[in-house]
Amino acid sequence: MGKLFGVIGDPIAHSMSPVMHNDAFCDLHLDHHHYFPFHITNDQLEDAVKGMNALGIEGFNVTIPHKVKILPLLDDIDPLAKAIGAVNTVVRENDNFVGYNTDGLGFIRSLKEEWKKSLVNEKVLIIGAGGASKAIYFSLIHDGVQSVDICNRTIERARQLIDGCPYPSQSNILTMGEAEEMLGDYSLIIQTTSIGMSPHVMDTPISLKNIKPNTHIVDIIYNPFETALLKEAKQRGATTSNGLGMFIYQGAIAFEKWTGITPNIERMKKIVMNHLGGSTPC
Ligand code: ATR
Numbered sequence: 001m002g003k004l005f006g007v008i009g010d011p012i013a014h015s016m017s018p019v020m021h022n023d024a025f026c027d028l029h030l031d032h033h034h035y036f037p038f039h040i041t042n043d044q045l046e047d048a049v050k051g052m053n054a055l056g057i058e059g060f061n062v063t064i065p066h067k068v069k070i071l072p073l074l075d076d077i078d079p080l081a082k083a084i085g086a087v088n089t090v091v092r093e094n095d096n097f098v099g100y101n102t103d104g105l106g107f108i109r110s111l112k113e114e115w116k117k118s119l120v121n122e123k124v125l126i127i128g129a130g131g132a133s134k135a136i137y138f139s140l141i142h143d144g145v146q147s148v149d150i151c152n153r154t155i156e157r158a159r160q161l162i163d164g165c166p167y168p169s170q171s172n173i174l175t176m177g178e179a180e181e182m183l184g185d186y187s188l189i190i191q192t193t194s195i196g197m198s199p200h201v202m203d204t205p206i207s208l209k210n211i212k213p214n215t216h217i218v219d220i221i222y223n224p225f226e227t228a229l230l231k232e233a234k235q236r237g238a239t240t241s242n243g244l245g246m247f248i249y250q251g252a253i254a255f256e257k258w259t260g261i262t263p264n265i266e267r268m269k270k271i272v273m274n275h276l277g278g279s280t281p282c
Contacts, residue, residue, distance in 0.1 A: 001032065002032035002033065002034065003030075003032065003033045003034075003058045003258075004033075004034055004035075004036070004055065004056070004057045004058060005021060005033065005034065005035040005036075005057065005058055005059050005060055005258060006018075006035055006036040006037065006038050006052070006057060006060045006061070007035070007036075007037055007038065007060060007061040007062070007063060008038045008040040008045075008048055008060060008061070008062055008063070008066055009037075009038075009039075009040065009062070009063035009064055009065070009066060010039060010040060010041050010042070010064070010065060010066075011039070012037045012038065012039045012040075012063070013037070013039070015037050015063065016247070016272050016275050016276070017035065017037070017061055017063075017251060018035050018036060018037050019271060019272070019275050020248070020251050020268050020271055020272055020275075021035035021251065021255060022034065022035050023267065023268070023271045024255055024263040024264070024267070024268060027263070027264055027267055028259075028261055028263065030259065033259075038060075040066065042065060042066075042069070045066055045069060045070065045073065046073055049070065049073045049074070049097065052097075053097060056092075057092070058091075058092050058258060059089070059090055059091045059092055059254070059257065059258040060089075060090050061088055061089055061090075061251075061254060062087055062088050062089070062090060062099075063088065067086040067087055067088055067131065068085060068086050068131075070087050070090075070099065071085070071086075071087060071099060074087065074090060074097045074098065074099040075096035075097050075098065076093075076096055076097075076098045076099070077098070077099045078098065078099065078100045078101070080100075080101055080104075080105075080138065080139065080142060081099050081100050081101035083138055083142075083165070083166045083167075084101045084104065084134055084135050084138050084139075085134070085164075086101055086103075086131055086134070086135060087099035087100065087101055088100070088101055088102055088103050088250060088254075089101070089102045089250075089253070089254040089257060091257045091258060100254075100257060101135055101139075102249075102250040102251075102253040102254050102257075103132065103135040103136070103139075103246070103250050104135040104136050104137075104138060104139025104140070104142075105139055105249075105250070105253055106245075106246050106247070106248070106249035106250030106251070106252070106253055107135070107136050107139065107190075107218075107220070107245075107246040107249070107250075108139055108140065108143055109249040109252075109253070110241070110245030110246050110248065110249040111218060111241065111245070113245065113249075113265075114241045114245055115188075115216050115239070115241065117216075119140065119143065119145045119188070120143075120144050120145055120146060121146060121147075122145065122147070122187045122188045123147045123149075123185060123186050123187050123188070124140065124145060124147060124148040124149070124186065124187075124188045124189075124190065125148075125149050125150075125151065125174075125179060125183070125185075125186040125188070125189045125190070126148060126149070126150045126151075126190045126192060127150075127151055127152070127176075127179070127189065127190065127191045127192060127193060127205050127206060128150075128152055128191065128192035128193035128205070129150055129152035129154070129157040129158040129160075129161045130157075130192065130193070132192045132220055133150065133152075133161065133192040134161050134164075136190060136192060136220075137150065137161060137162075137165065137171075138165055138167070141165055141167045141168075141169045142167050146170070147170070147171075148169065148171050149171050149172040149173070149174060149179075149186075150162060150171060150172075150173055150174070151173070151174040151175065151176055151178065151179035151206075152173075152176070153176060155173060155175060158173045158174075159173055176205070176206055179206060180206050180207055180209075180210065181210060182210070183206075183208060183209075183210040183211045183215075184210045184211060184212050186211075186212075186215060187212070187214070187215055187216065188215070188216050188217075188218070189211070189215060189216075189217045189218070190217075190218045190220070191205060191206075191217070191218065191219040191220065191221070191227075191229055192220050193205050194221070195229075196219065196221055196227035196228050196229055197221045197223060197227075198223045198224055201224050201227070201228060202228055203228065204227070204228045204229045204232065205229065206229075207232075208229070208232050208233055208236055208238070209236075211233070211236055211238055212238075213236065213237030213238065214237070214238070214239070215233070215238045215239075216238065216239045216240070216241070217229065217230060217233040217238050217239070217240050217241075218240070218241045218242075218243075219240070219241075219242055219243060220242075220243035220246055221242065221243050222242050222243040222244040222247060222276070223276065225242050225244070225276075226240075226242060227242070230242060244269065244272065244273070245269075247272065248265060248268045248269050248272060249265070251268065252265055252268060
């Protein structure tokens with residue numbers, strides 16, 4: 001029998017989730033599974049969730065600006081998503097809509113695949129204290145990573161983020177200037193702000209002059225594939241990852257929750273890269 005899935009957001013036309021999930025359905029011969037983009041504005045959100053429930057939609061992704069506001073509209077929330085205070089994946093379970101957050105988990109899976117290190121004893125710095133930073137920070141702490149510090153332009157926001165974490169953590173808060181001076185202390189640096197995103201591709205949030213050469217730097221941006229920060233990191237001998245892996249894995253984990261099947265990650269990456277590069281998906 002056919003099953004319907006989708007993504008809700010505003011704007012939504014740019015979303016690569018439909019092409020990625022529909023291709024995975026096709027790859028797995030789930031011929032009657034379909035994934036649609038739904039343009040839902042703030043004032044339509046409540047009706048949209050009711051409508052999706054009534055239509056029997058099996059699951060959907062949630063993107064900007066609904067990740068936080070959707071929580072009270074769902075029947076149940078997974079504990080990690082509740083702690084983060086944001087949902088990006090909804091699954092129909094026993095006729096209830098249950099909210100999950102696969103962003104941070106997707107980040108960790110992708111990082112483990114690309115960096116191939118156990119993260120637990122690494123010294124980590126996160127740049128930024130917005131929604132993406134929160135999902136990553138909570139998921140790292142939840143995963144047992146011992147040392148994760150945060151630097152942010154607005155110090156108070158970093159403090160609120162750390163104070164709001166329900167899992168035991170010992171984290172320091174740094175100004176951007178302090179972080180810049182101390183970058184050599186960190187083996188993993190995660191850039192979560194929008195600085196460097198297209199069209200402002202020359203911008204960087206921080207100078208990397210003090211990093212150790214073997215540091216790993218992740219920028220969660222994937223448009224462009226290589227931000228100015230990652231270019232500088234490479235020049236200084238660091239290894240790098242962009243945000244494509246996080247995007248793919250957050251989708252792959254959602255796909256697993258909906259279907260019970262792990263999709264072909266390499267194929268997902270290829271289809272998204274083709275799409276970003278402007279070619280037509282199969
Ligand atoms: P998201 O949910 O995508 O993480 P967000 O909640 O708006 O987005 O957070 C954006 C992050 O980028 C924040 O850490 C923000 O810093 P502030 O908390 O000080 O606002 C950071 N950011 C965005 N533009 C910035 C800029 N021009 N300089 C420094 N930090 C910036």
